[in-house]
Amino acid sequence: MYVYFRYTVIFGLLLTGMFGFLACQKERVEIEKPHPYTLDIPKNFPSDLNIPIDNPLTEEGVKLGRFLFYDGRMSGRNQQDSLMSCGTCHIQSSSFECGINHPKFKDGHPFGLTGIKTPHVMLPFINLVFNNNGYFWNGMIHPSNPNSERRTLEDIVYMGVIAPHELHGDSIRTVKMIQSIKGYPELFEKAFGSNVVTMKNISKAIAQFIRTLISTNSxxxxxxxxxxxxxxxxxxxxxxxxxxxxxxxxxxxxxxxxxxxxxxxxxxxxxxxxxxxxxxxxxxxxxxxxxxxxxxxxxxxxxxxxxxxxxxxxxxxxxxxxxxxxxxxxxxxxxxxxxxxxxxxxxxxxxxxxxxxxxxxxxDNDFINNPAFARPALFPDNSN
Ligand code: HEC
Ligand code: HEC
Missing domain, CATH: 1.10.760.10 (Cytochrome c-like domain)
Incomplete structure (x- = not known):
């Protein structure tokens, strides 16, 4: 439970008493705790999930992560010149890959805002929550990686924002941009208990969304x-x-x-x-x-x-x-x-x-058509 104590100095008369006095009273402002998100996993799937203790799945975190995943402003640029979000390359109808028939990324080989090609073709997002053996084609994103900034799904989000062959963003500019968009600070508060946007919480939210992308109905x-x-x-x-x-x-x-x-x-x-x-x-x-x-x-x-x-x-x-x-x-x-x-x-x-x-x-048709995984019709500031 997130509980905030605000100290309010109240001057006034105590009606029930005979004299006025200075009271220092604690006012409890309660912000509702985020609600746990339940993954619907059939019995014949593994139970060993890749969900870090410091980033449990919550309804509020997943909802926020979905907005951020599809928001072109994540590159830290304004709407007019921001051309790329995670969802530009990771497309639901192609199992969160770009697919071979992408109009722009010929032969399924994408490139970032700079025009620089990604070194390898894409990997889909499908059941990544069951993967404990490392991400990327070579598995380098793994808890044993000596580079402490490249170990988790959360770290990949950060890398995707910065990489010239992806969003070519800048963590300071991205944070500033998201903070300034009406509606986002409130969603961060609901998901993480603070309306101050940070790269850490952006990464946590998007990683939560990616962990919900489960295919079990082929x-x-x-x-x-x-x-x-x-x-x-x-x-x-x-x-x-x-x-x-x-x-x-x-x-x-x-x-x-x-x-x-x-x-x-x-x-x-x-x-x-x-x-x-x-x-x-x-x-x-x-x-x-x-x-x-x-x-x-x-x-x-x-x-x-x-x-x-x-x-x-x-x-x-x-x-x-x-x-x-x-x-x-x-x-x-x-x-x-x-x-x-x-x-x-x-x-x-x-x-x-x-x-x-x-x-x-x-x-799995259900996976590629699941409305919970799709680009939201409206973003937090009611833009589309
Ligand atoms: C020794 C382990 C091994 C065996 C056996 C194997 N594969 Fe693979 N398969 C791989 C690896 C590793 C890759 C990725 C290689 C790469 O990217 O260079 C791969 C890639 C693929 C891909 C492309 C995946 C993608 O996303 O691009 C398909 C399709 C595939 N295998 C199907 C099969 C089929 C069908 C068989 C049996 C006839 C098979 N594999 C046997 C290891 C194996
Ligand atoms: C320009 C296209 C592009 C964009 C934009 C992009 N990605 Fe990727 N993504 C890739 C490619 C290519 C790979 C495969 C990387 C490799 O292993 O070499 C990948 C791999 C990944 C993987 C690893 C999947 C696995 O099974 O190991 C994750 C997670 C991921 N991206 C998340 C993101 C997030 C989050 C964003 C937004 C911040 C993003 N990507 C933006 C192209 C893109």
Whole structure:
């Protein structure tokens, strides 16, 4: 309970008494405590959530975070020249990626206000609250990161505001801008007990909103809960995914990812001019991490092309062909890529079609249409 004590000096007569006196009285002004936000998580999902003790989910925090996430003024510029919010790139209809058909970000490769491209293609926001193994393609945003400002989802918000390839903002200007917008200070007070806007509370609010972005209602989910049947082809694809093609070694469990990092055998320049200095190796220094990246979730995978950290595959067919016959063996390839020495598992056309049909069952319409995740129609100052 947020309780504020205001000391009011009251001069006056005590009506019940015979004489006047000076009274010093405590006046209690109570601001309602924020209400806990309940995540609706089915029983077959993990219970180990990535929610820090100092930033529990609250209705008020999530509501504020949603406004800030979609507000172009977060770059610290005024409405006229502010062109970018988190939601410019992380778009709900594309599972909070920009999608391959974005009119501006050709081939799904976004750039920030400066025009500088992001080093990798995008990652979606989907079930990040279940990820305790680090964020970004290389997992560098992790509690063990020696850089204390790059450890949590909250830190990523800060980085997104500042980065020249994203909002290209400035923390002082952004705070000043949000503080000056009618309606925001009140929302900060409700969420965090103070109407003074800070980068810390901005980051907390947006991180809370991102943690609510949960997908649990794909056809595959309904199948797992016994609510809907898969077709024969989808079922066959699932068996291939789980057993024949070993996809589940890395994209397994109900999350369709184990949130770990692997070298999955793409043809890669490990030392030449095209070497990627942002693979997992460049973060951990461990040789077996050369060419390793996050095995992303395959939920809503139909929406998030182009595929892989560098967007080298434009379609799911290209990805399936790669795993089937395009694997490039190297000293760094993950032992989980069991068909590596053969160049892949060599699926026939029927099996490829079945595998693709299964991947399409991971599409979650409710997630991309959930009004609670959408851009608000009106912002706190009633602008749109
Ligand atoms: C210009 C487009 C762009 C904008 C604007 C942008 N992002 Fe991103 N975001 C990306 C890209 C690209 C990645 C993948 C980064 C990587 O791993 O190399 C990413 C990754 C992330 C991730 C990590 C997801 C994961 O699974 O690890 C989070 C969280 C995130 N962004 C939050 C934000 C927030 C919050 C904002 C607003 C402050 C924002 N982003 C603005 C492009 C953008
Ligand atoms: C050894 C672990 C491993 C196995 C086995 C594996 N993958 Fe992957 N997968 C990864 C990694 C790591 C990435 C990201 C690589 C990158 O970005 O360079 C990835 C990326 C993908 C992507 C693109 C994701 C995106 O967001 O761009 C798809 C689709 C995919 N895998 C499907 C499959 C399928 C289907 C199978 C089985 C035929 C499979 N994977 C087997 C580790 C694996």
């Amino acid at each position: 056809k595959f989910d309904r199948y797992c809960r016994g609510e809907e049947q898969l077709t024969y082809q989808e079922y066959k694809g699932w068996i291939i995914f789980e057993e024949e093609a070993d996809c589940a070694n890395c994209h397994g469990s109900i999350l369709l990812t184990n949130n770990l990092f692997f070298n999955n055998g793409k043809q890669t320049d490990f030392s030449g001019a095209n070497e990627d200095t942002r693979d997992r190796f460049h973060y951990t220094g461990i040789t077996s991490d050369i060419g390793s990246y996050k095995a992303t979730t395959l939920r809503n995978i139909d929406l998030t092309g182009p595929y892989m950290h560098d967007g080298r595959f434009k379609s799911l067919d290209e990805v399936i062909n790669f795993y089937s016959e395009g694997i490039h063996d190297s000293p760094y390839i993950s032992p989980q890529m069991q068909f590596a020495s053969n160049g892949g598992m060599h699926l026939n056309a029927d099996s490829k079609a079945a595998l693709k049909a299964f991947l399409m069952t991971l599409h």
